[in-house]
Amino acid sequence: MPVSFRFDPVQLPPEAVALREEVRAFLREEIAQGSFSPLGTGRESSWSPEFSRKVAARGWIGMTFPKEYGGHGRTHLERYVMIEEMLAHRAPISFHWVADRQSGPVILKYGHEEVRRDIIPRIMRGEASFAIGLSEPNSGSDVFAASVKATPAPRGNRDGWLLNGTKIWTSNAHRATHMIGLFRTSPPTKENRRFGLTQFVVDMTTPGISTRPIINLAGRHEFNEVLFQDAFIPAVNMIGERDMSYATATAELAYERAGPDRFLETISVLNELVRSAGPEPGERLAEGIGREIAHLKTLRRMSLSVAAMLQAGKTPAVEAAVVKDLGTNWEQALPGRARGLLPPAEGDESYAAVMRFNTLIAPKLTIQGGTREVLRGIIARGLGLR
Amino acid sequence: MSDSSGGSNIVVETTQRILRDRCTPALVNEAERGEFPAALWETLEESGLTLAWVPDEFGGAGAEIADGFGALRAAGEHALPLPLAETMMAGFLLARAGIACPAGPMTVAPVHAADAVQVGADGTLQGSARLVPFARWAGHLAVPARRGGEACVALVALADCAVKPGQSLAGEPRDGVVLHGVRPLELAAAPGLDADALGVLGAAVRAVQMAGGLERTLNMALEHAVTRVQFGRPIGGFQVIQHALAQFAGESAAAGAAADAAAEAIAAGAALTDAEVVAEVAAAKIRVGEAAGVGAAIAHQVHGAMGFTYELSLHQVTRRLWTWRDEFGGEAAWSIRLGGIAARAGADALWPLVTGTH
Numbered sequence: 005m006p007v008s009f010r011f012d013p014v015q016l017p018p019e020a021v022a023l024r025e026e027v028r029a030f031l032r033e034e035i036a037q038g039s040f041s042p043l044g045t046g047r048e049s050s051w052s053p054e055f056s057r058k059v060a061a062r063g064w065i066g067m068t069f070p071k072e073y074g075g076h077g078r079t080h081l082e083r084y085v086m087i088e089e090m091l092a093h094r095a096p097i098s099f100h101w102v103a104d105r106q107s108g109p110v111i112l113k114y115g116h117e118e119v120r121r122d123i124i125p126r127i128m129r130g131e132a133s134f135a136i137g138l139s140e141p142n143s144g145s146d147v148f149a150a151s152v153k154a155t156p157a158p159r160g161n162r163d164g165w166l167l168n169g170t171k172i173w174t175s176n177a178h179r180a181t182h183m184i185g186l187f188r189t190s191p192p193t194k195e196n197r198r199f200g201l202t203q204f205v206v207d208m209t210t211p212g213i214s215t216r217p218i219i220n221l222a223g224r225h226e227f228n229e230v231l232f233q234d235a236f237i238p239a240v241n242m243i244g245e246r247d248m249s250y251a252t253a254t255a256e257l258a259y260e261r262a263g264p265d266r267f268l269e270t271i272s273v274l275n276e277l278v279r280s281a282g283p284e285p286g287e288r289l290a291e292g293i294g295r296e297i298a299h300l301k302t303l304r305r306m307s308l309s310v311a312a313m314l315q316a317g318k319t320p321a322v323e324a325a326v327v328k329d330l331g332t333n334w335e336q337a338l339p340g341r342a343r344g345l346l347p348p349a350e351g352d353e354s355y356a357a358v359m360r361f362n363t364l365i366a367p368k369l370t371i372q373g374g375t376r377e378v379l380r381g382i383i384a385r386g387l388g389l390r
Numbered sequence: 391m392s393d394s395s396g397g398s399n400i401v402v403e404t405t406q407r408i409l410r411d412r413c414t415p416a417l418v419n420e421a422e423r424g425e426f427p428a429a430l431w432e433t434l435e436e437s438g439l440t441l442a443w444v445p446d447e448f449g450g451a452g453a454e455i456a457d458g459f460g461a462l463r464a465a466g467e468h469a470l471p472l473p474l475a476e477t478m479m480a481g482f483l484l485a486r487a488g489i490a491c492p493a494g495p496m497t498v499a500p501v502h503a504a505d506a507v508q509v510g511a512d513g514t515l516q517g518s519a520r521l522v523p524f525a526r527w528a529g530h531l532a533v534p535a536r537r538g539g540e541a542c543v544a545l546v547a548l549a550d551c552a553v554k555p556g557q558s559l560a561g562e563p564r565d566g567v568v569l570h571g572v573r574p575l576e577l578a579a580a581p582g583l584d585a586d587a588l589g590v591l592g593a594a595v596r597a598v599q600m601a602g603g604l605e606r607t608l609n610m611a612l613e614h615a616v617t618r619v620q621f622g623r624p625i626g627g628f629q630v631i632q633h634a635l636a637q638f639a640g641e642s643a644a645a646g647a648a649a650d651a652a653a654e655a656i657a658a659g660a661a662l663t664d665a666e667v668v669a670e671v672a673a674a675k676i677r678v679g680e681a682a683g684v685g686a687a688i689a690h691q692v693h694g695a696m697g698f699t700y701e702l703s704l705h706q707v708t709r710r711l712w713t714w715r716d717e718f719g720g721e722a723a724w725s726i727r728l729g730g731i732a733a734r735a736g737a738d739a740l741w742p743l744v745t746g747t748h
């Protein structure tokens with residue numbers, strides 16, 4: 005049997021190295037102009053259509069999208085470098101983030117030509133933003149238990165579907181222009197309980213869709229309940245084949261799970277810990293910092309290696325789960341370990357501020373995008389145990 | 391995903407083939423009883439592996455640095471009870487110091503930072519080294535030694551030294567070597583090749599060996615999980631076991647990636663004490679060392695009592711993991727160093743330190 009997961013080393017091509025400098029210069033300039041704060045205290049919103057349009061103007065949204073849809077046709081490695089710089093500097097990229105990471109690629113791969121021609125250029129201009137409509141009140145980890153219905157309903161001469169039911173925990177549904185949602189189009193079969201679900205691109209301005217805020221424990225409004233009441237969507241908005249979403253969902257997850265966003269969310273803790281520690285920390289503090297850097301460097305290499313797998317046309321779903329599991333566990337534990345090294349009240353003000361915020365958001369990191377337990381199940385299957 | 395046999399290149403394949411056939415659990419146990427596995431050593435020597443890191447003009451095989459690391463990963467996988475890594479490292483030092491390499495097993499010292507060696511005014515060495523791997527089986531020792539302010543490499547005949555036998559956790563020779571008053575066979579100035587440089591090389595080597603060992607123990611645990619039946623099903627059918635093995639697989643993969651980073655940094659050819667090389671190697675020794683602790687513990691838990699026996703060969707690998715963690719600097723020492731580098735560079739240079747220059 006012997007199996008193991010390989011994350012082969014990646015040599016960044018010169019164009020990616022050059023791009024890093026370009027992105028760093030751009031971010032330095034934006035920070036200097038006060039367009040955002042790199043601190044990551046959660047005081048500022050990471051949702052900024054203005055900033056996203058600047059990023060778009062640089063050609064950094066849809067970098068890997070093919071040229072024939074107005075994309076830049078650049079490599080996953082270049083995109084990797086660009087996003088890790090954005091994330092490490094805590095640039096406010098939420099507006100275009102989901103669209104660039106997964107919705108765009110999924111539409112390109114499985115969407116109708118008409119929808120591709122319509123949406124992809126808007127994503128690339130920083131005008132379309134996406135929410136992810138998977139979770140429901142009774143369907144969390146068990147995604148394939150989704151029950152929000154899509155029923156065929158021609159309207160005039162247009163084929164289409166009517167959506168009815170409630171999605172929940174939908175991040176940014178109150179401000180995104182679109183959603184890719186998972187809907188029940190047929191009952192599951194005896195042989196395949198994952199059968200019967202179909203993804204659609206949903207225009208959030210469609211009549212019959214409303215959102216209700218859910219305030220999170222940090223006191224912020226990011227996720228929502230989304231209610232569908234006879235909301236009509238055109239048939240061309242279907243993604244992939246009817247009832248067959250289970251077959252295409254894995255590709256999306258490979259995009260969603262292995263990126264540097266899966267270990268850089270609490271990175272300001274480490275930055276500010278180092279700042280507070282000063283140039284000559286005691287041994288104990290130095291040791292703690294060194295350990296975290298060792299983890300971070302390794303996670304980054306693994307994530308970069310997954311980007312290279314994507315570039316090679318593979319679908320590294322299990323490898324992506326490995327990186328997300330390691331990455332989210334690490335970033336989640338970081339504030340707690342920092343606290344053990346330097347209590348928040350004993351560091352700089354900026355350290356105290358990032359510790360406050362990141363301690364509060366830590367619990368979500370091993371839940372969103374697939375829980376730790378779900379990921380370990382996927383890895384175990386990859387190991388041949390299930 | 392792939393099988394655990396590593397890369398597809400000839401050096402690594404040769405090593406894998408030799409070790410798969412010849413480095414059996416029985417041979418590893420015999421070595422622990424004190425028998426030098428001479429026949430296997432000769433095979434390795436004939437294949438050119440032992441001097442893989444020595445260029446042709448110094449009598450070596452002149453293999454790529456990266457390929458040498460690939461072979462050492464295989465050695466770690468198979469719990470090779472021979473000074474292959476040590477001979478390769480000795481060759482690395484000697485050749486770079488312009489000293490021709492003798493045949494036969496060699497080793498290196500110091501393994502522990504406190505054991506500094508000096509060259510006295512009369513040209514003999516001062517100092518001693520603890521826990522020197524395989525010293526009693528080796529003919530020669532390569533030692534970075536200081537002559538005044540100058541870094542030198544000395545080639546020493548172990549027959550000229552007092553050797554006090556000791557053992558690692560894995561039952562491998564780790565001997566005390568008294569160098570005091572010993573006149574080296576060769577001594578050459580070698581800028582940049584000081585004890586710290588050997589520490590960096592040794593840490594990278596141990597990280598790579600551990601990565602191989604971890605992959606092997608993971609595979610043993612997986613194999614056991616699908617064959618051992620309790621409560622009417624293979625224990626691998628229980629979710630807790632699945633999740634423990636999933637975590638182990640993550641640790642093993644992280645160890646592999648971190649070890650690759652260290653090997654790659656050294657293979658790129660900068661000085662061993664170059665700041666970026668040090669950062670990569672430090673990160674690797676820390677990360678792999680942690681993974682070794684977590685992975686070995688899971689491997690034993692999954693194996694139950696059987697894993698605690700001498701009969702099962704699991705211990706041949708896990709005891710080496712526990713040994714290698716501590717050699718050429720443990721996680722704590724490297725963390726202090728890496729943390730210090732980061733602190734001196736400052737918060738705004740932290741991210742560039744993480745990404746490196748590529």
Ligand SMILES: Cc1cc2nc3c(=O)[nH]c(=O)nc-3n(C[C@H](O)[C@H](O)[C@H](O)COP(=O)(O)OP(=O)(O)OC[C@H]3O[C@@H](n4cnc5c(N)ncnc54)[C@H](O)[C@@H]3O)c2cc1C
Nearest residue numbers: 136137138139144145173174175368371372373374375377
């Ligand atoms: C900040 C945040 C943002 C989110 N944004 C979105 C979004 O934009 N769109 C969206 O669709 N969803 C979103 N989610 C929802 C997220 O995908 C779900 O929370 C997640 O899939 C888990 O579902 P659940 O919360 O219902 O927990 P449950 O599935 O009820 O799980 C509860 C606990 O039980 C464990 N568990 C469940 N099943 C098993 C099993 N078989 N074996 C072992 N353990 C199990 C879980 O791991 C977990 O620990 C978001 C969540 C958070 C926290």
